[in-house]
Amino acid sequence: MRIVLQRSKQASVTVEGEVTGAIESGFVLLVGITHDDTKADVEYAANKIAGLRLFEDEEGKMNRSIDEVGGAILSISQFTLYGDIRKGRRPSFIEAARPEVAEPLWNQFNEALRSRNLQVETGVFGAMMDVQLINDGPVTLVVESKK
Template sequence: MRVIIQRSKKASVTVEGKVTGAIEAGYVLLVGLTHTDTVEDVRYVAKKIADIRLWEDEEGKMNHSIVEHGGDILSVSQFTLYGNTRKGRRPSFIDAARPEVAQPLWEAFNKELESHGLHVETGIFGAMMDVALVNDGPVTIIVESKPKE
């Protein structure tokens, strides 16, 4: 599992002219799943995101989590995070999970974030989406699940 965190001042997802999710301050999460991901990966990454310290304290150091700071989540499924560009000119998406595997895991991931006290807005799984955000910082971090043994 691979998630790109973008700290944002505000963000939204629009599908076919309709806003499906919008937040003020918080994180935009671009969420990629691979065929070997499990519910354990979902739990690990959700906890990491809830706990990671990306918000400044009174001294300007990143010492607060989104739970401590306050903020919402905009979660967007993004199979292209597993695009392999090592060979040729067209990315291969063979490492991305098939929709029947990825969608339930993405939904479980969003529920797991909510279990940490976070409000989660979403895009629509599998849709062509317009994602708009004002990146704060900018702060952009990649979080991945533990390597499989």
């Protein structure tokens, strides 16, 4: 799994003119899944994200987790995170998992976050989405379940 995490002050995703997910303070997660990802990768990524201390404490240091600040998550599936642009001018998406593999794992990932008492809003798997967010910081990290 490859996840781009952005700390945000506010975010939403719209599909065909309808808001499918919206959050105030928290994380926007762009989630890419590759062929050999498993339930273990899902659990690793959910645990890592739930435990990250990316919010400031009283002294202005990043010492607080999303749960500690009452933040929420907006999770968006994004196969283009596995796009390969090393050759040619058009990306190859051969490393991205097929929808029948990726969608169940993305759903499991969202449920794993919810099982950690986090509010999770989502986009729509496979849909064209309009994502709006106000970056906070900005703080942007890449979380990978494998090296």
